[in-house]
Amino acid sequence: MPLPPLKIVSARANDPKNVTLEGYLANGGYQGLKRAVLEMNPEDVRDQVMQASLLGRGGAGFEAGRKWSMLKKSDIRYLVINGDESEPATFKDHMLVESDPHQLVEGALIAGYAIGAARVFIFLRGEFALGFERVQNAINEAYDYGAIGRDIFGSKFSIDLVLHPGAGAYICGEETSLLESLEGKRGFPRIKPPYFPAVIGLYGKPTIVNNVETVANLPWIVKNGASSFTDLGAGRSRGTRMFALSGQVNRPGTYELEMAKNTFRDIIFDPEFGGGLRPGRSLKAIIPGGVSAPWLGPDQLDVVLGQDEVAAVGSMLGSGSIIVMDDSTCMVKAAWRISKFFARESCGQCTPCREGGSWIEKVMNRIESGAGREEDLDLLMDLCDNIVPGVSWPPQQTTICVLGPSIPSSVAVSIKMFRDEYLTHIKEGGCPYD
């Protein structure tokens, strides 16, 4: 049985009044920020976050406290909040931004205080029109309330916060691409090294990039203390995590669960959460962590939803998304659609990603539409191997960013798990599910 959910970031999500300052304050809002700027030194806040073992919620799972400690000393440093959320089947930030905009603002300001940012930018995916209205309204209210601007809450700390729109490009979620976009350019990821924007970031200045959900945890952590946060979860995975459940499940949606305490089975089948599959259907495969992640089968339902636990079975918790596919779904088609996504969204700078991605899509399309040949399976594996030598996981990086190396996993894993299904397409000259 899953434990009763203790909610941190989605605790107020169902209260429609919460989107206004008045509602947010009635729900205990801005107490974390007040405590931070009035009672704590920046290094105390950083210590708390370090002790909380707050893993980044954007996908890579890098510890926020450690990232902050890598920030290069400089008079000007920036904080950028990554609200680009375009990873397929990931929609937790969408929900957080629309239902609790002040929490995002408060969290961003706490992070800005902790690292001494000269200015904070919230980069929000351009397609979130309502999210923009809500967050900008929250920012306007927060300025009037004295939470942003000069001497916030009468402390000596001053800071400005700017909401910035994206314009439709998955790649801009990659942090260096995001910074290019924020500088007004095409969203081309930057060549590494430097590996971290914490050394050279926005306008060449040291910059921390953190995900929306990551900073949304900060008001709670500062208010309740790091040890309350580490009371939840296990191992390196502490606190809670937003899971975005989608696909062929009865109750798709976002669910905030304590980290490392529930399994895939719990979230998919518990009536409180996913509520199981449609009548008469059985589970075929799960895609955890975003479409870059290797798929899992029904025999892995009891894997625990924690950073290291999912990594241990050769996949990743990633962006917290979980896609459920039942036995009515064609695995070739699913893998083809993912390859189409990558082919469309490659920024085109690196040959393996640009060429490899579009060739994989073409061959996948050929098989799905019935014109495939048996050699195509080897051809696909060869293409995968050209992008990621050895088709290893986690992938070896041959390109500027990890979009390219993300392309092979769904193709390679679906061939491995469902080779017969590929062969049926080839032998029958068409998709058996059409």
Next chain:
Amino acid sequence: MSRFTKEMETRAYELLALYPEKRSATIPLCHLAQEQNGYLTEESMVQIADLVGTTPAEVLGAASFYDMLHTEPVGKYVVGVCTNIACLLQGGEELLGHAEEKLGIATGATTDDGMFTLEDMECIAHCDHAPALQVNYRFFGPLTNDGFDTLVDDLSAGKLESEVPPHGTLSRVQRKHPIAVPLEEIVRHRRDSDAKEGERLAAKAAAEAKEGSN
């Protein structure tokens, strides 16, 4: 006429003032121009380049990278149907096919009356409402074929003017406050507070060292 109107120009200057470097306002200004003209005209790209201090080619280069920025005219309503994985599993492709039929156009095209442009979108982060779509970046879903028809009929009849404003993410977003503290002043502050923090940390380290030696 596609340069910014006086009122829009004021908004443009407000946006420019939010960034340490003007060029950062490129994409916000492109959104603003689209809101005014429906799409990005050559003339407005020239003006944006002028405002942010780059060349029109740089503005076009950036604009052409992003799906939301249109350098050709689009319909009053941009309908984007998601066909990515979660929507695919719930009939997103079929919905797109139905949309082509209902609107009488191919994906990517605009109806003759200039009302609708149909697009095939990647995931719009509305996957728990699959199959999902956006009209001018407002969310709808899950949609059946009948639901889609009703939506289009309501849009055509002007019944959703307030729910679905003109496209452009910023069309109803108005920042009320200019930058409160100039960057130079912030930098002086941070230098002081960093120095104080350095002293605190040094004192703490010294105290710990002393404790350790006891």
